[in-house]
Amino acid sequence: MDLFWQVASWQQNKDGASRPAPDAPQSDRRYESRIGGGYGRLLAVFAAAFVGFLIILPAIASRNAIQDMIFIFYMLALAQYWNLLAGYAGLVSVGQQAFVGLGAYLLFALTIFIDLDPILAIILAGAFAGLCAVPTAFVVFRLRGAYFAIGTWVVAEVYRLVLAQFKSLGGGTGTSLPPSVTNGVFGIDWVKSVFELRTPAARDIVTYWIALALVVGTVFAVYWILRSRRGLALAAIRDSETAAESVGIDNFRTKFWVYVFAAVGTGMVGALIYLQKARISPDAAFSVLDWTAYVIFIVVIGGIGTIEGPIIGVIIFYLMQTYLSSYGTWYLILLGALAIVIMLFAPKGIWGYVSDRWGLVLFPVRRTLKVTTPEYSHKPVQ
Amino acid sequence: MAEWINTIIQGVLLGGLYALFAAGLSLIFGIMRLVNLAHGDLIVLAAFVILALCAWLGFDPFLATLFAIPIMFAIGFGLQHVLLNRTLGRDLLPPLLVTFGLSIIIQNGLMEAFSADSQLLRSGEIGTASISLGGGVAFGVLPLITFLSAIVVIMALNLLFYRTELGRAFRATSDDLEIAQVMGIDHKRIFSMAMGIAMIVVTIAALYLGMRANFDPTIGPARLIYAFEAVIIGGLGSLWGTLIGGMIIGLAQTIGAAIDPEWQILSGHIAFLIVLVLKPRGLFPRAFD
Numbered sequence: 189m190d191l192f193w194q195v196a197s198w199q200q201n202k203d204g205a206s207r208p209a210p211d212a213p214q215s216d217r218r219y220e221s222r223i224g225g226g227y228g229r230l231l232a233v234f235a236a237a238f239v240g241f242l243i244i245l246p247a248i249a250s251r252n253a254i255q256d257m258i259f260i261f262y263m264l265a266l267a268q269y270w271n272l273l274a275g276y277a278g279l280v281s282v283g284q285q286a287f288v289g290l291g292a293y294l295l296f297a298l299t300i301f302i303d304l305d306p307i308l309a310i311i312l313a314g315a316f317a318g319l320c321a322v323p324t325a326f327v328v329f330r331l332r333g334a335y336f337a338i339g340t341w342v343v344a345e346v347y348r349l350v351l352a353q354f355k356s357l358g359g360g361t362g363t364s365l366p367p368s369v370t371n372g373v374f375g376i377d378w379v380k381s382v383f384e385l386r387t388p389a390a391r392d393i394v395t396y397w398i399a400l401a402l403v404v405g406t407v408f409a410v411y412w413i414l415r416s417r418r419g420l421a422l423a424a425i426r427d428s429e430t431a432a433e434s435v436g437i438d439n440f441r442t443k444f445w446v447y448v449f450a451a452v453g454t455g456m457v458g459a460l461i462y463l464q465k466a467r468i469s470p471d472a473a474f475s476v477l478d479w480t481a482y483v484i485f486i487v488v489i490g491g492i493g494t495i496e497g498p499i500i501g502v503i504i505f506y507l508m509q510t511y512l513s514s515y516g517t518w519y520l521i522l523l524g525a526l527a528i529v530i531m532l533f534a535p536k537g538i539w540g541y542v543s544d545r546w547g548l549v550l551f552p553v554r555r556t557l558k559v560t561t562p563e564y565s566h567k568p569v570q
Numbered sequence: 571m572a573e574w575i576n577t578i579i580q581g582v583l584l585g586g587l588y589a590l591f592a593a594g595l596s597l598i599f600g601i602m603r604l605v606n607l608a609h610g611d612l613i614v615l616a617a618f619v620i621l622a623l624c625a626w627l628g629f630d631p632f633l634a635t636l637f638a639i640p641i642m643f644a645i646g647f648g649l650q651h652v653l654l655n656r657t658l659g660r661d662l663l664p665p666l667l668v669t670f671g672l673s674i675i676i677q678n679g680l681m682e683a684f685s686a687d688s689q690l691l692r693s694g695e696i697g698t699a700s701i702s703l704g705g706g707v708a709f710g711v712l713p714l715i716t717f718l719s720a721i722v723v724i725m726a727l728n729l730l731f732y733r734t735e736l737g738r739a740f741r742a743t744s745d746d747l748e749i750a751q752v753m754g755i756d757h758k759r760i761f762s763m764a765m766g767i768a769m770i771v772v773t774i775a776a777l778y779l780g781m782r783a784n785f786d787p788t789i790g791p792a793r794l795i796y797a798f799e800a801v802i803i804g805g806l807g808s809l810w811g812t813l814i815g816g817m818i819i820g821l822a823q824t825i826g827a828a829i830d831p832e833w834q835i836l837s838g839h840i841a842f843l844i845v846l847v848l849k850p851r852g853l854f855p856r857a858f859d
Contacts, residue, residue, distance in 0.1 A: 282670065342799065
């Protein structure tokens, strides 16, 4: 319940007046909420150093390693957006492939038909996915809980079937990006001359940097949202919709913006994925297995409802994908079984276990409530 | 003209199949508020069980179904007892993700056991027989049997719900779980029974699915989506509404296909979205959830 008093006092503070919390109208008790642990600055330095290391990584890493990193980055970005929806906003979607596919198809359309630079096209793809998310939200938000999940899936199927009708983009069989597009990305020539590489390797490095920018931007955007007032509102909704509504949160609006935000991000990631793949088809771009089931696995195994969880999850998923995916169906059976076992016996995932056990937090978003009672002498004399 | 009448008859009869898909889903949701994302894959699993019985014992599909029913009942009961009962609670995620994981396991398990090849349940003469009404209007015997089976199944489920002790226990746990427990109902056993009965309906649906057209291990999710659409259109908790919902999807699909074969599936989804926008609680809502 503490959370609701915080929100309540926040709502009051909006009017400019700082009043005591409603449960203590007669006392001078003040409520103050604090986010985070004590080593924030140290972690920020580490994070900056790590990102710096990732930026210069292409100078030393092999082309294979760079390609693997691209995979890790885009899966992590997708996982963060799904986690924001399911872990924080209570919107369990199994239709995020809709926005991967929409973003990817817009990138193909913009680069093939009007010769737009792919980097610009990625940004527009995000905007387009967000635009599509608005009517989608108004339809799927009519469904609750588990029915919402299947509803998002239906809408993703609708987008897939509609895009299969666009004959100029290859219809049901799909199409490829011409080399003039894939080799014309801004910065490839520069990378070629600086690293003395051939075009395909230079292309991977540019894609790597875009993917890195997307994933770092994603993690920080999610972190920032969760620490903001909106994040507090999200946590309140997740804990109890009715109580959240009663303290003045507009549930629909809060969820709506989160949904659209996740769609923008997912659309940009989708565009990047298919810039890298350079070949698209409706079945692949709207694949529920690739862009939702794997993503759910990553979030669940790492720890849902935490920013750290998907980071752990994506590393585990990458290792399994690398060493076990040759087993085909047995690999997928293992993934499904592992997800079930985690959900039943450790629903908070690996990171949940770690942070419960050792109190470790890398991205502090939880608020702790502090109650302060001023000294008696400070009370105004009546 | 005759062509259009045929199309409409086909659509309505196809709705019977979708209602069979949906009845099991609706039953489970109604009693324990569980949305089973593996529902479509369980239908396909049942179709493969029937197929295997046909192949090993040389049965015809109808006879094989009689033997598949207890097998699927046991699978459903066991699944609920061992796995799904643990996931039920206030939190939405565990049942969703566990059934999603189950869906992937069933699909790939079937792929491993039966390969990705398309299969068909050979139905002999019934499969191709049709009844002519003159003037070029005709309909298939098999779709008619499917539709009549859907009606019989729904009537049987309603009888079970409103005329038996088990049905009373179903309704009690559905209405108020805590009070039902206080009254001495073992809700976990009730849930397992419900899942078992849902699997009986699933097996009947699988029989007609397998005789009507080719199936392979990957077609489950699409069946789940049709079932879900029928349930939402009909309104949660109303089995007859589900039949109407199935008919609307079936009609939309056959009419769409008559205009352009590529629009078949899309028109079904669009019909669903239109109903969802206009009547979000479905056409015949009963349950409030």
